[in-house]
Amino acid sequence: MAKQTIQRVADFDLESSDLEELFGYNLKRAYIIVQNDFREALGQDGLSARVFSALSLTVKYPNITQSELARMMGIERSGLVAIVDELEGRGCLSRVQVPTDRRVQALVPTDNGRRLYQETIAAVRAHEDRLFSDMTESEKTTLLALLKKIRQKGEQE
Amino acid sequence: MAKQTIQRVADFDLESSDLEELFGYNLKRAYIIVQNDFREALGQDGLSARVFSALSLTVKYPNITQSELARMMGIERSGLVAIVDELEGRGCLSRVQVPTDRRVQALVPTDNGRRLYQETIAAVRAHEDRLFSDMTESEKTTLLALLKKIRQKGEQE
DNA sequence: TATTGTTATACTCTATAACTATA
DNA sequence: TATAGTTATAGAGTATAACAATA
Secondary structure, three states: OOHHHHHHHHHHOOOOOHHHHOHHHHHHHHHHHHHHHHHHHHOOOOOOHHHHHHHHHHHHOOOEOHHHHHHHHOOOHHHHHHHHHHHHHOOOEEEEEOOOOOOOEEEEEOHHHHHHHHHHHHHHHHHHHHHOOOOOHHHHHHHHHHHHHHHHHHHHO | OOHHHHHHHHHHOOOOOHHHHOHHHHHHHHHHHHHHHHHHHHOOOOOOHHHHHHHHHHHHOOOEOHHHHHHHHOOOHHHHHHHHHHHHHOOOEEEEEOOOOOOOEEEEEOHHHHHHHHHHHHHHHHHHHHHOOOOOHHHHHHHHHHHHHHHHHHHHO
């Protein structure tokens, strides 16, 4: 059972690891928890986080192009193809030819896509409400503001 | 140039997307920024975040086993093999037979491993200090506390 | 029976590079 | 020349399932 080792680790637990003071480590651990809960909440054939994000932005900005969407999501154009394929396959949006520029395909949400989005955003909010139920409103507001501050700093550079 | 679309997106930018209010989305975006900066800061042949974490815990808890380490890092045992292989390949630790339980191989940091760890943790702290330089001490403390609160909640379940 | 370390394997997410059709 | 969408491909990082050795 390697009791010695387990014992010693427990003894040292009082002084925390260097990792516990790092933002990167804590962000990752927190993110994994939220993401796993997201997946469980949306179930077997629910949307993945990235597909949900793409649907959200398409519903918000109908006729958005894939390049614009990629830029907003912070990923490469090429990575969006599979995401849009999935949303098109689920009947959530159409790729529509734009007469003024035939290179572009505007993404247009269908009624079905809008309906699925409303259902999904409700489920996502319920999952976050539950997972963050032990935070006060003030703590939640602060946390969001600080996360956005990191994003601003990162996007400056 | 699909000016219409770009124009409309810009117009709507005033009211923010639903995603901006979600913890999952903001955590992911923030985490990606910190992680990319970590990679840049540590350079071409620097340690990856996960290898750095494993080294940190091995230095802190010499003689830890791989199973314990996996548990602490929140990943599967099998995933640790490649990480420990890399650290062994870099001469940062040894797998040592434990006489009392011959299934176990204790991870023992070498002097070289401890030296690399000290160099790396200094570089990591410098990277985080720089990246978070526009936050006050109070904001940083609050952010860490709130991230830990998410972790506690997640690990309860 | 259960656990440790390990291998094989597959899946998700992402990036890079090159292609095509347009502009 | 440059851009939009696409394909092919590769690389992290992770999980699951099974195995041998050992408890």
